Amino acid sequence: MTxxxxxMVLLAVVLAGGPLIAAVSAQDKTLYIPLLVYRTGPYAPSGxxxxxxxxxxxxLLNERDGGINGVKITVEECETQYDTKQGVECYxxxxxxxxxxxxxxxxxxxxxxxxxxxxxxxxxxxxxxGMTASADGRWFPWVFNFPTTYWSxxxxxxxxxxxxxxxxxxxxxxxxxxxxxxxxxxxxxxxTLEELARRHGFELTLLPVDHPGQEQKATWLQVRRIxxxxxxxxxxxxxxxxxxxxxxxxxxxxxxxxxxxxxxxxADVIPSGEAAKGYKSTAFTAPGQNFKVIQDILKHVYDxxxxxGDKATVGEVLYNRGVVNMMFDTExxxxxxxxxxxxxxxxxxxxxxxxxxxxxxxxxxELGMKGxxxxxxxxxxxxxxxxxxxxxxxxxxxxxxxxxxxEPMRDVVRPKLEAAAVEEGKKLGYTQRDCxxxx
Amino acid sequence: xxxxxxxxxxxSYASDQAIFPIVQDRWFVMAALGVAFVVPPLFAGEYxxxxxxxPFLVYALxxxxxxxxxGYAGQLSLGTGGFMAVGAYSAFKLxxxxxxxxxxxxxxxxxxxxxxxxxxxxxxxxxxxGFYLAVATLAAQFFLIWLxxxxxxxVNYSSSGTATAPPRTMLGVMVTGPQAxxxxxxxxxxxxxxxxxxxxxxxxxxxxxxxxxxxxxxDIAAEIIGIKPLExxxxxxxVSSFYCGVAGAELLFLYLGSVETLAFDINLSFLVLFxxxxxGLGSVLGSFLGAAFIVLVPIFLTNAPHWIGxxxxxxxxxxxxxxxxxxxxxxxxxxEPSGLARLWSITKEKLRLWPFPH
Numbered sequence: 001m002t003x004x005x006x007x008m009v010l011l012a013v014v015l016a017g018g019p020l021i022a023a024v025s026a027q028d029k030t031l032y033i034p035l036l037v038y039r040t041g042p043y044a045p046s047g048x049x050x051x052x053x054x055x056x057x058x059x060l061l062n063e064r065d066g067g068i069n070g071v072k073i074t075v076e077e078c079e080t081q082y083d084t085k086q087g088v089e090c091y092x093x094x095x096x097x098x099x100x101x102x103x104x105x106x107x108x109x110x111x112x113x114x115x116x117x118x119x120x121x122x123x124x125x126x127x128x129x130g131m132t133a134s135a136d137g138r139w140f141p142w143v144f145n146f147p148t149t150y151w152s153x154x155x156x157x158x159x160x161x162x163x164x165x166x167x168x169x170x171x172x173x174x175x176x177x178x179x180x181x182x183x184x185x186x187x188x189x190x191x192t193l194e195e196l197a198r199r200h201g202f203e204l205t206l207l208p209v210d211h212p213g214q215e216q217k218a219t220w221l222q223v224r225r226i227x228x229x230x231x232x233x234x235x236x237x238x239x240x241x242x243x244x245x246x247x248x249x250x251x252x253x254x255x256x257x258x259x260x261x262x263x264x265x266x267a268d269v270i271p272s273g274e275a276a277k278g279y280k281s282t283a284f285t286a287p288g289q290n291f292k293v294i295q296d297i298l299k300h301v302y303d304x305x306x307x308x309g310d311k312a313t314v315g316e317v318l319y320n321r322g323v324v325n326m327m328f329d330t331e332x333x334x335x336x337x338x339x340x341x342x343x344x345x346x347x348x349x350x351x352x353x354x355x356x357x358x359x360x361x362x363x364x365x366e367l368g369m370k371g372x373x374x375x376x377x378x379x380x381x382x383x384x385x386x387x388x389x390x391x392x393x394x395x396x397x398x399x400x401x402x403x404x405x406x407e408p409m410r411d412v413v414r415p416k417l418e419a420a421a422v423e424e425g426k427k428l429g430y431t432q433r434d435c436x437x438x439x
Numbered sequence: 440x441x442x443x444x445x446x447x448x449x450x451s452y453a454s455d456q457a458i459f460p461i462v463q464d465r466w467f468v469m470a471a472l473g474v475a476f477v478v479p480p481l482f483a484g485e486y487x488x489x490x491x492x493x494p495f496l497v498y499a500l501x502x503x504x505x506x507x508x509x510g511y512a513g514q515l516s517l518g519t520g521g522f523m524a525v526g527a528y529s530a531f532k533l534x535x536x537x538x539x540x541x542x543x544x545x546x547x548x549x550x551x552x553x554x555x556x557x558x559x560x561x562x563x564x565x566x567x568x569g570f571y572l573a574v575a576t577l578a579a580q581f582f583l584i585w586l587x588x589x590x591x592x593x594v595n596y597s598s599s600g601t602a603t604a605p606p607r608t609m610l611g612v613m614v615t616g617p618q619a620x621x622x623x624x625x626x627x628x629x630x631x632x633x634x635x636x637x638x639x640x641x642x643x644x645x646x647x648x649x650x651x652x653x654x655x656x657x658d659i660a661a662e663i664i665g666i667k668p669l670e671x672x673x674x675x676x677x678v679s680s681f682y683c684g685v686a687g688a689e690l691l692f693l694y695l696g697s698v699e700t701l702a703f704d705i706n707l708s709f710l711v712l713f714x715x716x717x718x719g720l721g722s723v724l725g726s727f728l729g730a731a732f733i734v735l736v737p738i739f740l741t742n743a744p745h746w747i748g749x750x751x752x753x754x755x756x757x758x759x760x761x762x763x764x765x766x767x768x769x770x771x772x773x774x775e776p777s778g779l780a781r782l783w784s785i786t787k788e789k790l791r792l793w794p795f796p797h
Contacts, residue, residue: 039754115617
């Protein structure tokens with residue numbers, strides 16, 4: 001075939017494909033949910049199972065229930081590589097399709113989107129990450145970070161350590177090290193930890209690890225010198241597995257090392273092999289496949305070949321985290337659709353849905369999520385849901401929950417949170433809402 | 440036939456020294472500037488302004504700064520990200536300390552701070568050259584990023600560690616902050632870029648630029664004929680860091696709105712270096728062409744599969760994008776090592792002769 005003919009054929013194919021594009025993009029009424037994910041780059045080990053969980057739950061709703069209240073969901077993934085600039089580009093590109101909610105999955109991108117969301121009228125759900133101060137809904141009506149925040153988590157970590165030591169008063173003189181990702185995300189827990197160190201008398205050392213977190217030899221040499229009783233890790237992506245490996249290399253007792261809820265998943269411990277046994281982390285979702293919703297996903301999504309990832313990864317820690325995230329979002333959308341009696345809710349209505357969300361234990365059971373996570377109730381001034389956490393532990397083969405739900409120290413966290421909300425809100429030129437006036 | 444100097448008689452020194460000697464060039468550039476000032480704020484959507492045009496202007500300014508240093512003065516520098524960070528954080532500190540100060544003045548002062556830092560890190564250039572100087576500037580990059588991470592004073596002890604651009608007005612219009620529209624921010628960035636590009640063009644046409652090029656080509660010969668290497672090289676670092684500092688301040692105030700040190704890491708330095716190399720070393724136009732290439736190609740590669748209806752999974756798409764991008768860079772360096780600016784000047788030369796190729 002000559003080049004000219006080849007060119008003509010190619011042109012014909014493109015032209016013929018044109019009507020196909022028109023057919024594909026012809027919109028019936030659907031609910032559009034974009035997913036900002038990272039399946040490439042240094043944060044892919046954490047981002048990929050999350051993205052799969054997010055995607056699969058929405059596919060499940062489409063396949064099993066026919067969507068939400070009968071309206072199908074359109075999902076679109078956008079690759080951000082955990083990079084703020086790419087995240088902003090994704091958001092700007094997908095904004096025109098009327099997304100009902102956006103999950104930035106990066107504290108950096110969340111900070112960028114918080115001011116834009118209020119102007120564009122798109123609710124931001126930064127589940128367990130993002131700007132902790134946005135838990136005060138009086139200042140940030142468009143941002144939700146339930147079911148819990150980094151500051152609550154830090155206080156729950158200290159509570160757990162206190163429990164293990166035999167009482168919070170026994171913490172006096174103990175050495176605790178916080179190894180954190182040197183970014184706004186990693187630094188979030190520090191003010192709370194410092195405050196609690198003052199109150200309970202433990203020695204806190206803060207050790208930052210620079211992005212992307214592959215070089216930690218110097219940090220862990222310092223840890224060995226300090227010889228702490230407990231280590232708290234706030235990592236993400238490739239930093240997690242390196243931290244676990246290095247801790248094993250200095251023979252630190254792994255049951256005294258606790259990662260935060262983004263620092264405890266299969267990808268973080270499997271590379272270290274035997275050395276990672278006993279490593280703990282906090283969590284607000286339970287791992288494993290023993291839940292009706294996960295079984296439904298395997299049946300309705302994977303058996304039909306529509307799964308987003310590998311079947312063996314279903315039930316992983318971060319996979320389940322993604323499932324819970326979409327459960328909260330779809331429940332809020334469902335609440336908005338039911339309350340406003342509409343098939344195509346607006347961003348303002350979905351925001352209302354988020355703010356009046358009340359997922360009870362009974363509802364969790366209906367969704368097939370009994371024991372998966374805890375009930376959560378959102379209100380105008382509390383976008384955090386006062387989140388408790390559990391502790392999970394790696395036994396060499398799988399993650400398992402080893403504690404009850406631990407309530408955060410609300411008396412320590414909430415006043416600081418409200419002060420921070422005032423500071424951050426004033427920076428953006430917001431005014432405080434009066435929750436009593438609204439309904 | 441149409442595009443040539445013949446027939447245009449210059450009657451004054453000023454017209455003889457004009458930047459664009461051919462009158463069609465002058466008309467074209469004036470028209471292009473007119474279009475650039477009028478069309479995007481009125482007609483371009485938010486996506487084009489926020490994700491394409493404003494980053495293009497910011498990167499073009501940074502590429503211009505690096506081109507002055509690497510392309511004209513021959514001092515290879517990998518510290519661009521660090522100098523942009525200096526500009527951004529010093530602008531942030533200045534505007535939060537003096538809220539009444541005009542924001543453009545804040546940018547220029549931040550540029551001066553970045554210039555001072557640039558001079559400091561440019562001192563090794565008096566003893567080392569080429570690849571080794573690149574490593575010394577790499578030290579600048581890492582040190583500055585570490586400094587901004589470590590010292591909370593630079594972000595006013597914010598608990599999140601990010602510097603957020605406070606709302607500022609100019610002539611009654613909101614210029615920075617979340618209420619500022621993309622159109623207004625674009626106009627401010629464009630005005631700054633036009634003015635600074637004009638300054639850069641005149642710098643490189645004059646004595647300073649010629650001394651830089653002399654140092655670049657034969658530094659020992661340059662020293663012998665009386666060009667002081669100390670002052671010339673440090674001036675190159677100062678001016679380049681000034682431009683990079685202003686670009687960094689623009690990145691914070693006009694493009695992103697809030698910034699963490701991750702935005703200024705080594706990848707940004709490499710990106711600006713690629714812009715300069717692809718656009719053309721030693722050419723003001725080349726900085727703009729390189730910046731346009733680097734901003735537009737990834738966006739085109741991300742969106743193109745959607746336009747032809749090809750639905751690829753996002754990670755495959757991203758990997759293909761990276762491969763194609765790298766391949767294009769290699770292709771350009773093989774086909775035209777002097778960059779896109781050289782392609783443009785070859786086109787102009789051919790246009791001068793058209794339709795008579797000999």
